[in-house]
Amino acid sequence: MTKILLLLPLAFYLVVVQASYINPKNLDPMPAIVNGYNAPNRPFYVKLSISNTWLCGGTIISTRYVLTAAHCVQSSTDVLVFVGDFTKPGDVNKEVIRGARVKVHEDYNGKVTTNDIxxxxxxxxxxxxxxxxxxxxxxxxxxxxxxxxxxxxxxNNQMPLVLQEVQLKERASCAMVWNGPKKQVCLGEVAKDSCFGDSGGPAYPMDQSSNPICLYGIVSYGSNTCNGDGVYTRVSAYHDWIQKNTQ
Known part of the structure; x- marks a missing residue:
């Protein structure tokens, strides 16, 4: 199972908050949330339509750019970004913005899903x-x-009616299973995971009031059973690349 991202330059507003590799078994470009709950307001989350088909999620990281997974947008020049759209029927107040440019990481490798950003x-x-x-x-x-x-x-590929959220932990066992590199991180919990359709979406720590703090990872890939072993692109490993390509 796989998860997605993309970005473009112009008036750039980017804040930085202080503060693993595998040979995937069954890669799928559309992972989702298993055993989660209805998410509170998450205005940074976007849905991506690739060539008129909704496939992935993404994260607004500046007033001009969205970050997602490379496997979501690697072969597309026609991307629509749905802002404020958190329901299956579609929110009436959503904003649909066309992607002006897509920048896939130069070293993205779809065979082993590395540099998936x-x-x-x-x-x-x-x-x-x-x-x-x-x-x-x-x-x-x-x-x-x-x-x-x-x-x-x-x-059964059951889809949610509203945006879902799940809380996961870093898993050493996942890193051992996937043999992941430093630019990725394994997250999971027993019977909890991202799944088909979640690719490219955000992973983030929260404060004591459950408010997201910063973007930690990007949904990338995992088991096709969505069993709690998920691999995420570690965003902090790509600060220089993001800065370079958003100026």
């Missing part, structure tokens, strides 16, 4: 209130939340 430059700016800052390289947290609109049951 991309930027989407928006054709118009969004409010600074939608922006989730990037976690600093030194940031660490025991619990990381993930949100998405992907399937909630991998056996």
């Amino acid at each position: 991309a930027l989407i430059e928006l054709s118009t700016t969004v409010s600074v209130n939608n922006v989730l800052p990037l976690c600093d390289r030194s940031y660490s947290s025991n619990t990381i939340a993930v949100c998405g609109m992907g399937t909630t049951n991998p056996s």
